[in-house]
């Protein structure tokens with residue numbers, strides 16, 4: 607296996623991946639953040655061994671890698687989703703049956719045999735493919751792929767922050783028909799005990815379980831907050847300005863009142879065709895944005911949804927204002 611051949615193969619894979627994913631437009635500025643990670647590793651690459659054994663938490667702790675196990679249940683799924691969209695989606699598809707890109711499709715991989723999908727894995731990971739993906743080995747892999755499997759085709763620096771890793775894994779586990787169980791109480795106890803400085807930074811309360819109807823929330827909607835969320839979570843795929851070009855998704859100027867999934871020149875997925883044509887209302891938009899993949903299973907909009915009703919009202923109020931003819935919201 608010559609290094610040179612591998613480089614050009616990777617180059618081809620990247621080109622093909624970007625084309626298939628339709629990410630050309632979006633890729634240009636995102637690739638930079640992949641190739642140049644946001645933070646330099648604080649510690650030199652650690653060689654982690656023995657992770658597939660039952661002693662994994664101990665081995666991980668001994669190598670100085672903080673366990674994510676105590677942080678998964680309270681991990682911020684929305685943050686994890688946003689991070690994955692930004693840093694992983696250029697190489698990985700996330701929807702059921704999604705095509706491989708530069709890397710394998712990631713739907714439902716947790717709990718299944720490691721590096722064993724229908725993908726041409728590098729030799730580097732072949733002898734690491736022992737056992738199933740669990741919270742320990744995914745933690746080690748995502749912290750430092752190139753230390754976990756030197757020579758891996760996943761040229762990604764790794765996620766150094768343990769809370770970010772926990773958020774990402776909390777999101778990744780939801781990408782499955784039946785998500786793997788959250789860590790059990792005794793696993794959490796063991797992992798917490800193994801880590802000297804336990805840091806459950808989990809003060810942020812998860813979204814309320816019972817949410818009021820969105821109609822009652824427009825009165826208190828905060829357009830500036832809605833805009834900020836859109837810039838952070840949607841603008842990577844959608845332009846907002848009048849006449850803006852389509853990106854991964856269609857332009858969103860004047861979307862409320864516009865015919866759903868009907869922007870000229872954009873090729874929508876088959877998944878949304880049956881929902882196309884009716885004018886978007888605050889209610890249909892709310893349903894779509896709460897859970898795109900539930901609203902139109904198989905949609906290309908790889909976005910988990912805005913679960914918090916007030917945040918959704920904020921976003922809809924902003925989208926409504928971003929129009930020549932804003933409508934009167936309830």
Ligand code: HEC
Nearest residue numbers: 693694697708709710720721723727728731758759760762
């Ligand atoms: C530059 C492209 C690239 C980026 C960015 C990237 N990956 Fe990967 N990923 C790969 C490749 C290629 C493989 C296959 C590894 C091999 O064959 O060596 C892989 C493998 C994986 C696997 C193993 C899947 C299996 O089939 O067992 C997981 C899990 C994974 N990546 C998650 C992530 C996550 C999460 C992120 C973002 C934090 C990410 N990757 C970022 C290219 C990438």
Ligand code: HEC
Nearest residue numbers: 839840843854855856866867868874875878905906907909
């Ligand atoms: C990863 C890229 C991506 C992200 C992130 C994303 N979208 Fe989308 N969006 C798409 C794609 C692709 C479609 C087209 C859906 C299809 O064809 O299945 C779409 C469709 C839509 C539509 C329907 C447009 C029409 O023409 O009727 C709306 C509205 C929308 N997105 C709003 C949002 C909002 C608001 C956010 C952030 C909260 C968001 N999207 C985040 C990719 C994305």
